[in-house]
Amino acid sequence: MMKALGSSRLSRRRFLTASASLGIGTIAAPYVARADDPTLRITGWGGKWGEIMKAEIGPAFESEFKCKLQTDSAFPYLPKLQASSRSAPIYDVLHTNSNEQWAAAEMGLVEPKIDPKLVPNLADVYPYAVSDKIVGVSIFTSAIGLGMRTDKGYGPVTSWKELWDAKYNGVRGGYVIPVNSLGQAFLMMCGTLFGKGQTDLDAAYAALEKLKPIKIVDFTGAMEKMLLSGEVGLCVIHDSGIYRYDGQNQPTDFVSPSEGVLSLEQVLTITPGSKMKELANAYVNYMLRPEVQKRLAETVWYSPANKKVKLDAKYDAKLLTTPEKVSKLIQVDWKWYNERKDEIDQRVNRIFRA
Amino acid sequence: MSSTATTRPNGLALFILPSALLFALFFFLPIGLMALMSVLTGNPVVMPKVAFTNRHYARMIGDPYYLEVIWTTIRIGLVTTLVALLIGYPLAHWMARIKSRTGHALLLMAVLAPMLTGIVVRTFAWMTLLSDKGVVNQTLMSLGLISQPLKLMYTETGIVVGLVHIYVPFMVLTLTGVIGRIDERLEQAAENLGASPLRAFLEVTLPLSLPGILAGSLLVFALAISAYVTPILLGGFQIMTLPILIYQQISANFNVGFAAALGIVLLMISLLLVIAYNRALGLVSGQRELQ
Numbered sequence: 001m002m003k004a005l006g007s008s009r010l011s012r013r014r015f016l017t018a019s020a021s022l023g024i025g026t027i028a029a030p031y032v033a034r035a036d037d038p039t040l041r042i043t044g045w046g047g048k049w050g051e052i053m054k055a056e057i058g059p060a061f062e063s064e065f066k067c068k069l070q071t072d073s074a075f076p077y078l079p080k081l082q083a084s085s086r087s088a089p090i091y092d093v094l095h096t097n098s099n100e101q102w103a104a105a106e107m108g109l110v111e112p113k114i115d116p117k118l119v120p121n122l123a124d125v126y127p128y129a130v131s132d133k134i135v136g137v138s139i140f141t142s143a144i145g146l147g148m149r150t151d152k153g154y155g156p157v158t159s160w161k162e163l164w165d166a167k168y169n170g171v172r173g174g175y176v177i178p179v180n181s182l183g184q185a186f187l188m189m190c191g192t193l194f195g196k197g198q199t200d201l202d203a204a205y206a207a208l209e210k211l212k213p214i215k216i217v218d219f220t221g222a223m224e225k226m227l228l229s230g231e232v233g234l235c236v237i238h239d240s241g242i243y244r245y246d247g248q249n250q251p252t253d254f255v256s257p258s259e260g261v262l263s264l265e266q267v268l269t270i271t272p273g274s275k276m277k278e279l280a281n282a283y284v285n286y287m288l289r290p291e292v293q294k295r296l297a298e299t300v301w302y303s304p305a306n307k308k309v310k311l312d313a314k315y316d317a318k319l320l321t322t323p324e325k326v327s328k329l330i331q332v333d334w335k336w337y338n339e340r341k342d343e344i345d346q347r348v349n350r351i352f353r354a
Numbered sequence: 355m356s357s358t359a360t361t362r363p364n365g366l367a368l369f370i371l372p373s374a375l376l377f378a379l380f381f382f383l384p385i386g387l388m389a390l391m392s393v394l395t396g397n398p399v400v401m402p403k404v405a406f407t408n409r410h411y412a413r414m415i416g417d418p419y420y421l422e423v424i425w426t427t428i429r430i431g432l433v434t435t436l437v438a439l440l441i442g443y444p445l446a447h448w449m450a451r452i453k454s455r456t457g458h459a460l461l462l463m464a465v466l467a468p469m470l471t472g473i474v475v476r477t478f479a480w481m482t483l484l485s486d487k488g489v490v491n492q493t494l495m496s497l498g499l500i501s502q503p504l505k506l507m508y509t510e511t512g513i514v515v516g517l518v519h520i521y522v523p524f525m526v527l528t529l530t531g532v533i534g535r536i537d538e539r540l541e542q543a544a545e546n547l548g549a550s551p552l553r554a555f556l557e558v559t560l561p562l563s564l565p566g567i568l569a570g571s572l573l574v575f576a577l578a579i580s581a582y583v584t585p586i587l588l589g590g591f592q593i594m595t596l597p598i599l600i601y602q603q604i605s606a607n608f609n610v611g612f613a614a615a616l617g618i619v620l621l622m623i624s625l626l627l628v629i630a631y632n633r634a635l636g637l638v639s640g641q642r643e644l645q
Contacts, residue, residue, distance in 0.1 A: 076606070084400070107608070170486065216590060230487055341606075346419055350419060352592055
């Protein structure tokens with residue numbers, strides 16, 4: 001009796017062992033439960049994109065393909081992929097802008113092209129989405145143009161060149177060119193506007209010099225806030241950055257300059273060392289499905305790459321949803337740009353220093 | 355007997371072991387790897403053919419732009435340290451000498467309160483004050499004192515203001531401990547011997563508080579030259595400092611080797627200035643042991 005009582009007594013060692021087991025079990029339970037599901041590691045934006053991916057698009061993919069999506073939305077992605085092993089990369093699918101995708105492809109971190117046999121929806125995309133200016137596939141694009149305040153009495157804006165008008169001194173907005181795709185694309189546009197073409201860097205540098213004083217930011221989100229607060233009156237921005245405030249009565253508008261709008265592509269690529277190639281291709285194909293494209297386009301105001309997508313009238317009127325509208329897009333030769341990036345960075349850093 | 359005694363492990367050494375391991379793992383190893391990366395053509399873990407090179411350092415020396423960035427970083431660090439010292443010293447002296455416990459507690463709370471808010475939040479607060487549409491400019495314009503907004507942000511002055519606000523508590527807390535340990539009777543003795551309060555302060559208190567000035571200044575300087583958030587937000591990317599350049603090289607140029615070289619230069623500058631500052635203050639105060 002005494003022995004039995006003694007053996008059931010809770011000793012400190014037993015208590016600690018039991019507590020540790022319980023703790024490890026609690027922490028590990030969700031992972032054990034999901035151990036059978038394959039995991040696809042992707043990158044993706046935060047904000048509204050992240051919200052709808054987490055709430056709807058991602059779970060629907062997980063349910064259909066019996067897998068888990070693990071999304072890294074902590075930018076920048078490429079240095080992390082660069083630091084990971086080529087044979088066991090940190091991501092299976094890399095979602096980022098075209099300039100970074102080109103850099104990744106040059107370093108051998110992503111496959112340069114998507115196989116149309118494995119991604120059937122590739123047959124339905126606009127030519128720009130798989131053009132020779134694109135690594136992988138562009139699933140959406142935004143139009144880079146000008147954003148303006150409509151309550152300051154500036155009058156109508158029709159050309160890129162109006163950004164150089166002295167009346168915008170002090171309220172002109174641009175980007176930190178070394179770190180921002182819009183800034184880099186705009187630099188190429190300056191070459192076209194004032195020189196012989198996108199690659200006329202001397203003309204672009206001279207134009208940037210004349211653009212001062214200018215307020216520069218690193219992310220489009222920061223530019224949106226500057227425009228909304230009235231810190232800037234006319235700025236370089238993508239259409240999504242203006243249209244996403246639709247219905248909120250903001251005194252802002254997007255201008256598609258007569259010289260054309262620049263393309264800001266949302267590109268997907270697959271990493272060569274991915275162990276989930278089949279699932280990765282399925283994900284790319286899924287993101288190009290008309291219903292997925294429509295839902296995302298109408299949430300974040302990105303123009304869908306799939307020609308078959310029919311958007312509601314409100315979105316259709318503003319986004320690039322027809323071959324005619326898409327033909328206005330100017331794509332940047334990122335391969336050419338990246339080969340000269342160090343030289344360009346040094347020069348623009350000098351131009352914009354206070 | 356004596357040989358047994360000398361080979362017996364020191365018990366105290368075991369207590370130092372965890373911190374020594376921690377220091378080796380999180381200080382020497384990363385810095386060693388950074389130094390190694392700065393003289394390699396790529397990352398040997400993921401790239402097959404990697405060789406030694408001096409090209410990252412040659413690029414830095416060969417282009418005056420990088421030297422300008424280094425000087426800007428040092429200049430911002432020095433000015434921030436000086437201003438933090440000028441603001442922090444009187445406050446620390448007051449805190450150390452105040453008789454009232456409540457007064458001391460209130461002053462301590464006032465110094466510590468800003469530290470309870472994150473650096474990003476505090477910097478954004480400065481942005482709302484200093485921007486063109488900010489409180490300062492709007493107030494001056496509404497009073498008719500200025501017609502165009504003053505350029506308070508996107509300047510080195512704006513960055514220094516933000517950094518000083520963030521780092522003054524580090525200076526004050528370091529100085530308070532040192533000044534508090536100075537025997538007040540030494541000042542009283544000086545005054546009894548005919549020295550004015552100012553002279554007693556300059557010839558007694560100030561030299562004795564030099565170790566605190568040294569420690570606080572080094573802390574603030576090290577923090578200021580390695581600051582990233584405040585220079586970016588208040589400098590609007592128009593004031594380039596080494597941490598911003600390092601981030602650009604990693605996040606947008608994917609050039610880890612050059613970023614590592616810049617990091618090593620930043621470290622070397624800090625070390626050299628620490629040694630120089632240490633020696634100078636040691637000579638001034640006559641406290642040779644500081645060296």
